[in-house]
Structures are given as structure tokens and as C-alpha cells.
Amino acid sequence: DEVPQVREAFAAKLHKGLSKGIPNKCLPLDFMGIYALAGREPDKRIRALVRQYMHADVARRRDYVRNISVGTAVERAVCQVSQILPDYMLAFAVTVLTHDPLFERYDNIAQLKLVKQCLWFILEPLITRNDFYCYGFYKTLIERMKNHKDARFEDDDNVNYKMWAVCDLAMTLIWARSNNFEMREFPSDARIPTMFFSPQNEYFVNTRVFLPPELQFQPKKVALSTEQTRSRKRARPQHVETNNTNDVEVRVNEYYSRFEMSYS
Structure with missing residues (x-):
């Protein structure tokens, strides 16, 4: 909305x-x-x-998950975690941003x-304020989302590409x-909300990168120290002493010596 008071x-x-x-009694995790729209x-x-x-x-949802993990049966806790854990907010944010009217082209x-x-x-x-952050969970969640298509516009390539x-x-x-890329266990399996994501066939694997080169991930280059830089310089070729005698001259002399011997 254009009015700040309305947004607030x-x-x-x-x-x-x-x-x-x-x-x-609260609104669903969806x-x-x-909240992602507040980024702009x-x-x-x-x-x-x-x-x-x-x-x-x-923080409130993490505290609740921590409490039920201690005092609740394992099966019940696992079922509730996927509906409460704030890390699943990413899956719903992907849907919100995909259908954002200001996002027109992928x-x-x-x-x-x-975006x-x-x-x-x-x-x-x-990521930065989570003691239980698990890189493996987010990696799996994103890979599974990418192997699905939009549930509302399944056959619209533009929406799926976005x-x-x-x-x-x-x-x-x-x-x-x-800062941590461990593939350790997480309190919940990476589940995809079927209300927003439609599954592909079982052989579909989406390995294509849909970002322009300017926005693709570029690993940081580690700066080399002065000593490492010097050690990586190519070694100078060793000087080999050579005879200054002209090879052509040597061959000519040998030829004439043989010629003289044949007529002696």
C-alpha cells in the first residue's frame, strides 16, 4: 500500500x-x-x-519447539515441528515472492x-541468529522446492521459472x-507444502541455474601472501654453457677433412 500508516x-x-x-490459536506458519515483502x-x-x-x-516459535521436544512424545513433537518451526518460513516466502506483482521476469x-x-x-x-542452524536442512528444502512446480500455475513456464x-x-x-556447512541432523525433515508446490514426475531433476551470471554465486578468492606469491613464480631456466663454435663451420671442416683423406 502507498500509505505508510496502512503498512504499519x-x-x-x-x-x-x-x-x-x-x-x-495463532495464524498458520504460512x-x-x-514478512519477506518488508525487505523492500x-x-x-x-x-x-x-x-x-x-x-x-x-524466537517465540523456537522456544515452543524447544519445549515440546523435551516434554512431548517424539511422534507428536515431529508432527508439530513442521507446522511451527520458523525455518519453514523460507518455503512460504518463496511462494509470496514468486507471485509478487512487481516480480515480472525471472x-x-x-x-x-x-527479490x-x-x-x-x-x-x-x-541463519545468523540461530544456534540450531543446519545448512543441510536449507539445502534439502531448496532442492526439493526447485524439483516442484507452482501449484496454482503448473503449466506456466514464466511462473515456474520465477x-x-x-x-x-x-x-x-x-x-x-x-559459516557452517555441516550436514547434521535437524529436528524436522524438509517437507514441502503441497498447497503451494506441485510435484513433478519422479525422474525430474532440476539442475539448471535460472539466474543471470551477474547474480550467480561466486566463491571468494583467497588472497595469497607475499611469500606464497614469490614461491609461485616460475623458476628461471638454468644457464647452460654452450660452445661458441658455429655448428655449420664444424660440419664444413669435417667434410673437408674426409675429402682430403679420400684423396691422400
Whole structure:
């Protein structure tokens, strides 16, 4: 909305609905994906306020998951975790950004940069402020999303390409921002919400990168020290002493000596 007061009021309502009565009386986890749109909020005060709301909702849900993991049966806890764990917010954010009216083309660099900004808005508390962060969970979640298609527009290539480009952007951010790449166990398996993602056939494997080269992940180059740089210089070829005698002259002399011997 163009009116800042409307955006602020909507964010407050969203936060209130997500924070009360976890897990049965609050809004579903799906609604946390809407927080991604605040990544392009032009008003710094509102953006900071929305970030505060989001961090509070993330922390509250993590505390609840921690409590049920201790005092609840394993089967029941696992079923509830996938519906409460804030890390699943990424899956719903991918759907929200895919259908964002301002995101029209999967190969538009300016639009992709805004999408990347929105993704980092929600990934930042999930990656950098999470003691239980698991790189393997996010990697698996993104790969599974990318092997699905949009549930609403299954046959629309533009929509599916946009969704897969958002997945590539999310993976790029995780590669660039993660400090730990362990594939350890996570409290929940990476489940894909079937309401928003439609499965492909079992042989479909999506390995294509849907990002322009400018936005693809580039590993950081490690700067070499002075000693390493010197050691990598090519060794100079050793000087080999050679006879200054002209080879042609030697051959001519040999020829004439043989010629003289034949007539002697």
C-alpha cells in the first residue's frame, strides 16, 4: 500500500495474529512468509519495526519447539515441528515472492536484486541468529522446492521459472552467508507444502541455474601472501654453457677433412 500508516497497521495485525495462542490459536506458519515483502520497505522506521516483529515471532516459535521436544512424545513433537518451526518460513516466502506483482521476469536483474533483498530480510535471523542452524536442512528444502512446480500455475513456464530463480537466489545467499556447512541432523525433515508446490514426475531433476551470471554465486578468492606469491613464480631456466663454435663451420671442416683423406 502507498500509505505508510496502512503498512504499519497491517504489520502490527500480522504480528498479533502470529504471536497469540501458539500453536492452535495463532495464524498458520504460512503467514510468516509475508514478512519477506518488508525487505523492500522504503520507510526505515517501519522496516525496523517489522524486523522487530519478525524476530519476536521467530524466537517465540523456537522456544515452543524447544519445549515440546523435551516434554512431548517424539511422534507428536515431529508432527508439530513442521507446522511451527520458523525455518519453514523460507518455503512460504518463496511462494509470496514468486507471485509478487512487481516480480515480472525471472531474468530481470533489477527485479531479482529486490527479490534477493527480500529473501535476506527473512534469512538473516534464521541463519545468523540461530544456534540450531543446519545448512543441510536449507539445502534439502531448496532442492526439493526447485524439483516442484507452482501449484496454482503448473503449466506456466514464466511462473515456474520465477519460482526456481527465487530458489537459486536463496541458495546463493545461504552459500555466501553461512559459516557452517555441516550436514547434521535437524529436528524436522524438509517437507514441502503441497498447497503451494506441485510435484513433478519422479525422474525430474532440476539442475539448471535460472539466474543471470551477474547474480550467480561466486566463491571468494583467497588472497595469497607475499611469500606464497614469490614461491609461485616460475623458476628461471638454468644457464647452460654452450660452445661458441658455429655448428655449420664444424660440419664444413669435417667434410673437408674426409675429402682430403679420400684423396691422400
